[in-house]
Amino acid sequence: MKNRITEKRKKSGDARTLYPQDLPRKPVRIDILRMVLRRDKKPVAEYDLPLDRWLTPLQAVQRKNARRTLREYRIQRGYQITSPRIRDEAEIFTISDLHLGHENSIPRYKRPFLQSDPGEMNRILIRNWNWTVKKTDMVLFLGDLAYKSLDPAEYYLDQLNGKISFLEGNHDPYRPFMSHCLLMQYREIPYLFIHDPEELVRPFDGWVIHGHVHNKDLTRYPFFNPKTKTINVSAEMVGYRPIPMSEIDDLVRTMDETMTFRELMPVHTLPPLNPREHLNPREQLRYNDTRGNHVSQN
Numbered sequence: 001m002k003n004r005i006t007e008k009r010k011k012s013g014d015a016r017t018l019y020p021q022d023l024p025r026k027p028v029r030i031d032i033l034r035m036v037l038r039r040d041k042k043p044v045a046e047y048d049l050p051l052d053r054w055l056t057p058l059q060a061v062q063r064k065n066a067r068r069t070l071r072e073y074r075i076q077r078g079y080q081i082t083s084p085r086i087r088d089e090a091e092i093f094t095i096s097d098l099h100l101g102h103e104n105s106i107p108r109y110k111r112p113f114l115q116s117d118p119g120e121m122n123r124i125l126i127r128n129w130n131w132t133v134k135k136t137d138m139v140l141f142l143g144d145l146a147y148k149s150l151d152p153a154e155y156y157l158d159q160l161n162g163k164i165s166f167l168e169g170n171h172d173p174y175r176p177f178m179s180h181c182l183l184m185q186y187r188e189i190p191y192l193f194i195h196d197p198e199e200l201v202r203p204f205d206g207w208v209i210h211g212h213v214h215n216k217d218l219t220r221y222p223f224f225n226p227k228t229k230t231i232n233v234s235a236e237m238v239g240y241r242p243i244p245m246s247e248i249d250d251l252v253r254t255m256d257e258t259m260t261f262r263e264l265m266p267v268h269t270l271p272p273l274n275p276r277e278h279l280n281p282r283e284q285l286r287y288n289d290t291r292g293n294h295v296s297q298n
Helices: 002-012 063-077 118-130 153-157 245-254 281-290
Strands: 034-039 042-048 053-055 092-095 138-141 163-167 181-186 189-194 207-210 230-232
Touching (some): 163 181
Antiparallel strands (some): 034 042, 181 189
16 A cells, blocks of 8 residues: 555655655664673673662662663653643644553553553553643544553543544544544644555645654654654654644744654653643542652552
8 A cells, every 4th residue: 555655656746755765864862771780791780870870680670670760761851741731821732642551562662661561651641641731622633542452442532631633543443533634724834634644645735743653764754854844743752742733833933954853851840830720630639649759659
């Protein structure tokens, strides 16, 4: 199917079509979490960079320490919200490919969670969403909410804030409330929202916001590509939390360089915005439990 789409694009002379061999390759930053000190090829200690401490070989393999390392790393990188970031003004958000309940998404997309505990990933992604989006905000979700989960999509949708417009992903069982794509004009700029960018076979003069490819093709589909006018809002690309259209609009109007990933500030360095007003009772209890401690307990 993709080969046929590519041939159609070649024949149609789509100026937006670029191929891997034609694209400049940018270096990708790799985050190192631990460094191993060895003697005669045997590990004698590990230095944990996020926690800024030495670990013995026994401590290094303990699951509880791995969870602490990943949790602190997520907080430092802005991937885990530690207090609500809800604003008073109405906003439109978008995100794609949460893959809730999908254990294999953790190693496949290099997500900073333990593969043995996808439940923790679910809790953090849902909390990030609800501490970013209030009930009256609109969310354009671009597909693949859950995969290989024992729970249906409705189970997760009931836990998420916002008025959600759901675009069908390739892993979503079809529901009547799903759409395939969406056209929208935001502040006089046209946008097309679709799950898989390869399904766009006709030239589109505006910006294409999509998911599906995750972080598997950073050359063709980085987070922000002004040359091809594509924006990849897969969860891994936007910091595991919905991104407001106002932020996208600022990039479209001011940024002329490719951004591999969305740039985030560690959330615990910022004061919370209206931390309690828009939380449901369950989230209110979680916030009360974690207040004053930037490392949220699950």
